[in-house]
Amino acid sequence: xxxxxxxxxxxxxxxxxxxxxxxxxxxxxxxxxxxxxxxxxxxxxxxxxxxxxxxxxxxxxxxxxxxxxxxxxxxxxxxxxxxxxxxxxxxxxxxxxxxxxxxxxxxxxxxxxxxxxxxxxxxxxxxxxxxxxxxxxxxxxxxxxxxxxxx
Numbered sequence: 001x002x003x004x005x006x007x008x009x010x011x012x013x014x015x016x017x018x019x020x021x022x023x024x025x026x027x028x029x030x031x032x033x034x035x036x037x038x039x040x041x042x043x044x045x046x047x048x049x050x051x052x053x054x055x056x057x058x059x060x061x062x063x064x065x066x067x068x069x070x071x072x073x074x075x076x077x078x079x080x081x082x083x084x085x086x087x088x089x090x091x092x093x094x095x096x097x098x099x100x101x102x103x104x105x106x107x108x109x110x111x112x113x114x115x116x117x118x119x120x121x122x123x124x125x126x127x128x129x130x131x132x133x134x135x136x137x138x139x140x141x142x143x144x145x146x147x148x149x150x151x
Contacts, residue, residue, distance in 0.1 A: 004030045007079050014078060017064025022075055025058055029079045043094035046083055050091075051076035113147040120144075 004026035008019035011026070029050065032041040045053065054076045061071045080088050116123045124140050127133045133140055 007082060010082060011070075011075055011078060012064075015064060015070045015074065016066040016068050017070075021062065021064040021070075025054060025062075025072060025075050026079055028054060028057065029076070042083055043098075046080045047089050047091045047094055051080060051088070113144075113151075115148060116141075116144055 004023065005019065007026040007029070008022040011017075011022035012019045015022075029045050030041075032044040035041065044050065051073055055072045058072045060073075061069045062075075063069050077088060120141060121137060124133070124137050127140065135143065
């Protein structure tokens with residue numbers, strides 16, 4: 001399916017109520033599209049673990065607008081099956097297909113963090129570009145300050 005709305009409409013047909021009753025759950029499953037607008041975004045939540053995570057987040061069940069109690073697990077399984085050709089893969093099914101890259105394997109503890117040299121904003125932009133941080137500038141500067149105080 002192309003859009004969480006289509007999943008919500010499918011849920012309403014299947015379990016009763018209105019699409020709005022289910023929209024938040026389907027939006028959550030597809031939120032990983034924000035980071036990768038390709039079908040592989042599904043590896044994060046379109047699996048057995050994602051279904052149980054949805055249940056922890058949204059509760060065991062919702063009560064739809066028709067007054068029917070619908071288990072969140074039913075909704076999650078419906079979503080995953082609609083996107084994965086009728087099957088519910090495990091997280092291992094997705095992860096086993098990842099092509100390992102060197103940065104994934106070798107941990108690194110940096111006991112000597114680099115001090116900021118020159119323009120702090122430029123140093124932060126460089127760290128973001130190198131994928132060394134995903135913090136905003138203010139948080140990154142606060143962290144650097146703490147590192148310097150602890151050194």
